[in-house]
Amino acid sequence: MAIDFGVEPEFQAQIDWIEEFVTQEIEPLDIFVADGRDVSGEPLDRAGWRAVKAHIRTLQERVKEQGLWGFHLGPELGGPGLGQVKLCLLNEILGRTRLGPTIFGCAAPDTGNMELLAHNATDEQKKKYLEPALAGELRSAYVMTEPHAGEPGEFKCSAVRDGDEWVLNGEKWFASNAVRADFLIVMAITDPDKPLLERASMFIVERNLPGVEVVRNVHTFGTPLSDNFVIDGQRGGHAYLRFNDVRLPADALLGEEGSGFVGSQTRLSGGRIHHAMRAVGTCKKALDMACERALSRRAKGERLADKQMVQAELADSYIQLKQFRLHVLYTAWLIDTTGSYTREIRKEIAAVKITAAKVNHDIVYRAIHLHGSLGMSNETALGDMWMSAPFMGVMDGSTESHKENLAKLLLREYEPCDDLFPTYHLPKLQQEAREKIGKVIEQYGAA
Numbered sequence: 001m002a003i004d005f006g007v008e009p010e011f012q013a014q015i016d017w018i019e020e021f022v023t024q025e026i027e028p029l030d031i032f033v034a035d036g037r038d039v040s041g042e043p044l045d046r047a048g049w050r051a052v053k054a055h056i057r058t059l060q061e062r063v064k065e066q067g068l069w070g071f072h073l074g075p076e077l078g079g080p081g082l083g084q085v086k087l088c089l090l091n092e093i094l095g096r097t098r099l100g101p102t103i104f105g106c107a108a109p110d111t112g113n114m115e116l117l118a119h120n121a122t123d124e125q126k127k128k129y130l131e132p133a134l135a136g137e138l139r140s141a142y143v144m145t146e147p148h149a150g151e152p153g154e155f156k157c158s159a160v161r162d163g164d165e166w167v168l169n170g171e172k173w174f175a176s177n178a179v180r181a182d183f184l185i186v187m188a189i190t191d192p193d194k195p196l197l198e199r200a201s202m203f204i205v206e207r208n209l210p211g212v213e214v215v216r217n218v219h220t221f222g223t224p225l226s227d228n229f230v231i232d233g234q235r236g237g238h239a240y241l242r243f244n245d246v247r248l249p250a251d252a253l254l255g256e257e258g259s260g261f262v263g264s265q266t267r268l269s270g271g272r273i274h275h276a277m278r279a280v281g282t283c284k285k286a287l288d289m290a291c292e293r294a295l296s297r298r299a300k301g302e303r304l305a306d307k308q309m310v311q312a313e314l315a316d317s318y319i320q321l322k323q324f325r326l327h328v329l330y331t332a333w334l335i336d337t338t339g340s341y342t343r344e345i346r347k348e349i350a351a352v353k354i355t356a357a358k359v360n361h362d363i364v365y366r367a368i369h370l371h372g373s374l375g376m377s378n379e380t381a382l383g384d385m386w387m388s389a390p391f392m393g394v395m396d397g398s399t400e401s402h403k404e405n406l407a408k409l410l411l412r413e414y415e416p417c418d419d420l421f422p423t424y425h426l427p428k429l430q431q432e433a434r435e436k437i438g439k440v441i442e443q444y445g446a447a
């Protein structure tokens with residue numbers, strides 16, 4: 001019997017360690033950092049924030065001692081090589097937290113960038129960028145989306161060869177963590193006349209090169225607009241970048257010239273399923289909160305938990321979460337089994353990416369609604385969790401574009417029927433069945 005939902009005791013011990021570490025260390029730190037005030041209620045000063053960063057480094061060391069740093073990486077890159085199924089079980093614990101991925105060395109966008117470098121970089125590039133990035137010493141950003149378009153066919157930012165150099169010009173949008181990054185991985189058009197999949201290349205661009213301009217550090221809703229104009233590298237954000245005649249050495253090219261769009265699929269496929277894994281954790285947290293609230297709150301003489309409509313909502317959330325989690329685990333198992341992003345796997349990744357947004361939306365909404373006014377207040381984590389639903393539906397490709405891809409991949413498994421009526425048209429099937437079973441009956445009759 002090959003299907004087994006259990007895990008071996010050694011891995012269960014690692015899950016238990018992470019569970020406790022997250023509860024004891026990371027969840028309180030998340031709350032503290034979001035609040036940003038010290039024990040007397042005063043805003044943290046620079047020295048306070050430096051101490052927080054030092055504390056994060058200490059926690060990262062504890063993770064390294066457990067052999068869990070960069071747990072998404074294979075042994076060839078210094079990770080434990082757990083495989084995707086085990087990654088699901090760990091990522092869903094980290095999905096409850098904000099700082100968890102940073103403390104475990106598996107935060108986006110660095111994780112996807114490391115995968116890109118591992119697959120495409122030359123030995124020199126690996127030494128210069130990948131190795132320090134793996135050690136947590138360099139930070140990176142992935143720079144693909146443009147202000148006027150999120151879709152490769154519309155991109156304009158270009159790199160033109162000039163002697164031994166490339167000259168980069170154009171604008172990029174929503175590059176997460178770019179203001180804090182040491183280097184950027186930039187997608188640029190290198191030959192607009194080639195077929196779409198060969199038009200772009202990727203470049204490693206050091207952030208402090210002349211001509212790299214941060215127009216604004218854009219934040220998501222909930223942050224004051226004025227913060228978009230503060231570019232101090234202290235906080236995250238999604239940069240609006242402009243490249244003004246940035247001169248890159250020839251060896252800034254990452255992978256083959258023209259391989260940018262195809263290469264980016266490796267990065268994005270891995271990143272998409274990791275988002276889905278963490279969404280399992282977010283949804284589980286929302287359901288836990290809803291259940292506790294339902295058991296604790298009373299209305300019209302009984303607990304919310306005793307009301308059939310509330311029970312139905314909780315049951316719906318539970319079923320959606322279980323189905324989603326199993327689908328994510330199945331997709332992870334497929335990747336582990338085949339070891340690459342085949343067409344079948346890309347179809348499942350598109351499916352879980354689409355579901356992640358829907359499930360996140362539905363389960364968190366129900367939890368918020370069940371909490372009434374408290375749910376809409378800023379006194380629970382639900383508001384933050386609610387924001388992840390629209391993010392999930394857009395980042396790494398919109399739900400619609402994934403549905404389009406999924407449908408195309410699905411349809412490749414079928415053939416059109418040239419007949420006037422479809423292959424499953426009952427009159428035709430009845431006639432075939434009569435002929436087939438008729439022969440059997442004849443045989444029985446003859447016996």
Ligand SMILES: Cc1cc2nc3c(=O)[nH]c(=O)nc-3n(C[C@H](O)[C@H](O)[C@H](O)COP(=O)(O)OP(=O)(O)OC[C@H]3O[C@@H](n4cnc5c(N)ncnc54)[C@H](O)[C@@H]3O)c2cc1C
Nearest residue numbers: 142143144145149150174175176391395396397398400401
């Ligand atoms: C939190 C977050 C972090 C991000 N980080 C990065 C990053 O680090 N680097 C980076 O390069 N980008 C990043 N992005 C940008 C992200 O990759 C794009 O938002 C995404 O690719 C969609 O592009 P767009 O925003 O331009 O939307 P558009 O392409 O303009 O799409 C907008 C809407 O148009 C509709 N639409 C689009 N395509 C189709 C279609 N094929 N069929 C039907 N309807 C369609 C959908 O309703 C879609 O939501 C991030 C986005 C978010 C939200």
